[in-house]
Amino acid sequence: MRTRDKQVTFDEPRFKALAIGPLTIDPPVVLAPMAGYTRAPFRVICQQMGCRLVYTEMVTAEGVSRRSPPTMRYLDIAPGEGPIGTHIYGVDPDAMAKAAEVIESLGRFDLIDVNCGCPVPKVTRKGAGVALMRQPETLRRIVAAMVQATSLPVTVKTRLGVSREQCNVSEVAHAVEEGGAAAIAIHARFATDRHAGSVDLAALKRVKAERGIPVIGNGGVTSPQDAFAMQQKTGVDGVMVGRGALGNPWLFRDVNRFSNGESPAPPTDAERRAVIAQHLEHLYQVVAEWEKTLPNRKYTSEQVACRMFRGHLSYYLAGMRGVRQLKKRLMKMESIEAVMAGVDEVLRTNASDGASRQSAPYL
Numbered sequence: 001m002r003t004r005d006k007q008v009t010f011d012e013p014r015f016k017a018l019a020i021g022p023l024t025i026d027p028p029v030v031l032a033p034m035a036g037y038t039r040a041p042f043r044v045i046c047q048q049m050g051c052r053l054v055y056t057e058m059v060t061a062e063g064v065s066r067r068s069p070p071t072m073r074y075l076d077i078a079p080g081e082g083p084i085g086t087h088i089y090g091v092d093p094d095a096m097a098k099a100a101e102v103i104e105s106l107g108r109f110d111l112i113d114v115n116c117g118c119p120v121p122k123v124t125r126k127g128a129g130v131a132l133m134r135q136p137e138t139l140r141r142i143v144a145a146m147v148q149a150t151s152l153p154v155t156v157k158t159r160l161g162v163s164r165e166q167c168n169v170s171e172v173a174h175a176v177e178e179g180g181a182a183a184i185a186i187h188a189r190f191a192t193d194r195h196a197g198s199v200d201l202a203a204l205k206r207v208k209a210e211r212g213i214p215v216i217g218n219g220g221v222t223s224p225q226d227a228f229a230m231q232q233k234t235g236v237d238g239v240m241v242g243r244g245a246l247g248n249p250w251l252f253r254d255v256n257r258f259s260n261g262e263s264p265a266p267p268t269d270a271e272r273r274a275v276i277a278q279h280l281e282h283l284y285q286v287v288a289e290w291e292k293t294l295p296n297r298k299y300t301s302e303q304v305a306c307r308m309f310r311g312h313l314s315y316y317l318a319g320m321r322g323v324r325q326l327k328k329r330l331m332k333m334e335s336i337e338a339v340m341a342g343v344d345e346v347l348r349t350n351a352s353d354g355a356s357r358q359s360a361p362y363l
């Protein structure tokens, strides 16, 4: 027994492992694919914190099947990463199958995930992303063609429907399973809600009851307790976390601790600084590597990395005192040294708050 609460015992971890084909994901709380965010530097940090499944950013199947260099660079991974899935979009079963072959031939991925939830017009105009929800039969054929083309598990990430008036996630999940997918992830919101609005746990519970393949629930999870509650209330096999991990990769460490009945371990300021520095430095190295093959003469690699880092930086420092005043300046900083000096200033301003950020133990 690892807790003082006599009514609750933790001889077994609280979370049960998620199985996707041959993969065992334990604990079953995974990092969502997020365009512009889930590049190698952030993925590596989440994995260091104990996240057992991550995805690349979204890539076009068309570009992958042609091995187009600007597309292929999104499939670069850091040494030691994994398990890791690619996250591809497209609408043509043959192109998706060809992309699956190319991805498998790279020998670095553990699964291939199909985007069936992106509402961005650039994607939906072509019938891909969430527009595929309007064509469950095409989606079934895409999955079946990919399953034929690769030995890697094929999964699908989708939503509840295109809009409240078109809630067809059950039909879509049926098509996905019929096609031979190894799992389905459901962002329990409608495409018209983008990333806002309430998460429909009843719908997750319904699809989980209807399907035989593992179901991964997604939406609004920002703590281990949220993930646990989603699993308890819906029976989903896994939980996917998006924005809750941005600026807070420590969430994955706490998921592991929570599962074992241990207290959370919020980051110290020194740790937060070290993670920010690691993230930015790694991003710089990634950009510098890209520049060797696709040179950008307008900006230096350091400038590009600092610009690309801005979104993450906002998340890392969110809610801290003095950030608002500093943010404008911070967001114009284009050298790693200047960014880190700005970060130090924010952390110094907030140092006295350290004690109040300590959380209570998990019960």
Ligand SMILES: Cc1cc2nc3c(=O)[nH]c(=O)nc-3n(C[C@H](O)[C@H](O)[C@H](O)COP(=O)(O)O)c2cc1C
Pocket (backbone or CB within 6 Å): 032, 033, 034, 035, 036, 037, 057, 058, 087, 115, 116, 117, 118, 157, 187, 195, 218, 219, 220, 221, 240, 241, 242, 243, 244
């Ligand atoms: C910046 C950003 C980029 C995203 N990019 C993708 C994407 O490329 N593919 C996808 O399926 N979902 C994408 N999403 C949606 C997330 O994967 C996730 O489904 C959504 O954020 C809901 O989870 P959350 O409430 O935990 O954030 C993105 C979300 C954000 C915030």
